[in-house]
Amino acid sequence: MKLIRYIVWVCFLLFFFSCENDSEPKNELNTNQFNISLDTNELLAMNGSELSVLVCGNCHFYPEPGLLEKRVWEKVFNQMGLRLGIDVKANLMKLYGSKTTEELALLASGNIYPLNPLIPKEAWEKIREYYNDNAQNDISITPLVFDTFDSLHYESFPIAKPKALPPFVTMIKQEPKSGDIYYGTASNWLFKYNYSEKGYDSIAVESPPTDIRFSENGSFHLLNIGIMNPSDLPRGKVDFYPNGFEEKTNKNLISKLHRPVNFEFADLNDDDMEDIIICEFGFNLGKFTWFEQKKDGQYLEHVISNLPGAIKSFVEDFNDDGMLDIIVLKAQGKEGIYGFINNGNGDFELKPLLKFLPVYGVSHMEMVDFNQDGHKDFLIANGDNADYSYSFKNFHGVRIYLNDGDYNFKEAYFQPLYGATMAKPIDFDQDGDLDIAVNCFFPDYEQTPNNNFVFLENKGNLNFKPFTFSESKKGRWLTMEIADLEKDGQPEILLGSFIYAPTPVPKDLKNSWEKSGPEVMVLRYKK
Known part of the structure; x- marks a missing residue:
């Protein structure tokens, strides 16, 4: 039989x-x-x-x-x-x-x-x-031991958990108008936290949230991954909550997405209708797509790339021709940063900007002008280690690529960091220049567990001094957001913990995350 x-x-x-x-x-x-x-x-x-x-x-x-x-x-x-x-x-x-x-x-x-x-x-x-x-039998790994940031100059505290669940934060964002913190979890919840009142509200969702887009009237769009673990089943979707947390009802706009992780909103075809650009990271299958909004409220799919790995995108008029272009970070297969130049009528021309080796593990990108020359540069984190080549790699870390003004990019800074996952610009110490906050999902937890969060203090001329924090090892930080909780112009760093991954962690550390680890931890500078 x-x-x-x-x-x-x-x-x-x-x-x-x-x-x-x-x-x-x-x-x-x-x-x-x-x-x-x-x-x-x-x-x-x-x-x-x-x-x-x-x-x-x-x-x-x-x-x-x-x-x-x-x-x-x-x-x-x-x-x-x-x-x-x-x-x-x-x-x-x-x-x-x-x-x-x-x-x-x-x-x-x-x-x-x-x-x-x-x-x-x-x-x-x-x-x-x-x-x-x-190939070598053994590759010598450089120990990464950093100074601990002076505890007199910062404070850290957790945001209290709303439910007795292990920390599995998949997304964290601050709503700019109210200042409320929204974060999603792998247990299929979207939480809203009011910092001033220390109050929570929640919405049960169908799958883990990965991105959110707020509107001034209180409505929001929510991106759901569908299936958190690697899968080729297209279960991701975009939902719209027209009344936000007031009524908690939603309307599905787009479905059957391949594990989407990021979306952006823009009018790509100049028809006064807002379209949605989606990074469907996927697994073996995935896409980078834009969905054209039609007058009847439906969305028409346009595939820009039918390969998996798109993880982060930006929309701007990069060549000053009056049409919005797209830059996307691709973190699988032919990893790299690619421009898609808008030629009109929904036609996009590919322009490769940076190419990365498949073992580099690129996982995050920001666009920011680091050298103050009027041109946006690339801030890159490359330390993804959840693949077939798990090992500590000396080329994992944080990189800055400077833009020459004609979208040619050259590496100008590299800080080795095992497992670097996200890197975000922030003037944390309020001295007028951009520092860098880095969460590392795959550090050496045996030797340097505090390296799962590293602060790079700007010393000028693209020189940065790395610091860790004594509280860093309290969670396994997958997500990060730069926020202003007190609306005083001084930014805070929000770290979201996700305690599961298929890589080694000491048993006592993992147990501490499960029993007492925060879902979200806040870091704030003190002068």
């Missing part, structure tokens, strides 16, 4: 994979098609180094063997081989056995794990051998 079910199931897969989409791509971010024109004999005549550049550079930017240790590359290659169709048929149960019919169809449409090898297995083994021969 099991054999019959297995045969039927394999035939089902073969049917779906026979219906793959062969449409031609418009740009490098609009296809995951593997494109090598050489035949088998030509490939087998190449050595491992040549093959690695050709094959590995086809799907993402080429990583040198020396970036990771041999043991880590082995884990990476086990996954990458499947992406090339190597031994997929022998691993069908492992790859698809737990998938629903809907997931099978989605994965087949994306040709994620081709049933037939895209290159000869002998060529793949040459690549593996080349990396194994040229």
Whole structure:
């Protein structure tokens, strides 16, 4: 009976994979098609180094063997081989056995794990051998030990929990008019906290919130991820709350999104209707889309990129032609920062701005003028470590890329920080220049647990001194917001804790998070 079910199931897969989409791509971010024109004999005549550049550079930017240790590359290659169709048929149960019919169809449409090898297995083994021969057995990791910020010059305190639940904060934002703090959790709640009255209100939502957009009349749009854990099922959505927390009723505007994490609002086609730009980060599948608002209130989808990994976007008229353009950070596959220049009529032209290696783990971007030359620069955090290459990496950290005025960017600052997740500009010490607040979701919790939050104090000329705080290890900070709780012009740092992740944490530290860790912690400077 099991054999019959297995045969039927394999035939089902073969049917779906026979219906793959062969449409031609418009740009490098609009296809995951593997494109090598050489035949088998030509490939087998190449050595491992040549093959690695050709094959590995086809799907993402080429990583040198020396970036990771041999043991880590082995884990990476086990996954990458499947992406090339190597031994997929022998691993069908492992790859698809737990998938629903809907997931099978989605994965087949994306040709994620081709049933037939895209290159000869002998060529793949040459690549593996080349990396194994040229990677190091051990990479020396630089200890990152920072001074602790003087406790006389800051205060920290938690925002009291509204419910007896473990900390799983997925989003935190301040509503600018009221000053209220809104934060979402993986337990499917949206909380509103009034700082002056120390009061809470809450709304039960269908899935964890990842972004929110406020309007002056008290209404708000809420972005829900759908499924928090990696998944290809499109369950994310945009809901509109026309009366905010007054009535707590919502109207669904957009659904069937692939794990969306960020949205922006702008009139992209100059029709006096506000459109929505959405980063559908996804998993194996995802998109970067804009939804055109029609006169009847419906939204029409336009796909800018049909690949996963979009995580943060900005909308401005970057080339001063009167039309709004888009800049997006892509944190998967061909990781990088890309401009999409608006040519009118819904047509966007791709302009690559910065490209990152796949092991860099970019996870956040801000646009701010650090050198006061009138041009916005990029502030980047790259320390995502929740993938197949988990290890402390000397190239993880915070970077500033300066804009020359013509949207050419050059790295001008780098601070190594293991697991850097978000980096935000803030004049924390109120001395007139921009400091940087950094939360690190994947620091070395064994040796330096306080490095999960680091403050970079601006000393001038793009020199920054890193500090930790003695309270930093009280949570595992996934999200961060710069707020003004007392409306006095002095900013505070809000840190949201999410205590689960598939990376090592000392048991006593994890237990303390579960039992007494705050959901949200506030850091405020004291002169």
